[in-house]
Amino acid sequence: MSHSGHSGHEGHDMPTQPPSGTGGHHSMGGTWNWGYDSVIVFDFWQTSAAAGMAVSCAAIFVLSVLFECFRNYRNSEDRRILNSMESGNHERSRYKQSTRAILHAIEVFWGFFLMMAFMTLNGFVCLSLVAGAGVGFYMYQKGPLPMSKAACH
Secondary structure: OOOOOOOOOOOOOOOOOOOOOOOOOOOOOOOOEOOOOEEOOOOOOEEOOHHHHHHHHHHHHHHHHHHHHHHHHHHHHHHHHHHHHHOOOOOOHHHHHHHHHHHHHHHHHHHHHHHHHHOOOEHHHHHHHHHHHHHHHHHHOOOOOOOOOOOOO
16 A cells, blocks of 8 residues: 655654664564563563573562462451451551552552563463462462452452
8 A cells, every 4th residue: 555645744753663672573472472582571671592581480480479478468467457447446547558558559569560471471471470370379378368359469
């Protein structure tokens, strides 16, 4: 399709190259892949060889395990805070509610961070994340799950 008849776009910069810093070959995803060449969440977290991918997968695995640990801590801390607030101890309720909000925000941020790692659609990264979540769940979630837990937070 020819666009030679269009005019009035002379001063506009039209990108023809990938953004600088990407090297023209890294991407955040789009299609499922099993390559070693990947950008994981941030431009500075790039892998281009098996060793880099292995280290990145180990880091994602550990972050997933620790996320389940944090979720367990947050749930038990939330129950403790709510129990103390319900027992009539209201002198510090604003502080306690602020603590609950901060813990919730950390959990949401961490969950979205892991979701962004999964969105690389790199099979190695995705399997590491899911395996870490499974191991973390096994290690830390001993009681019943709280109602309505979304996959990402």
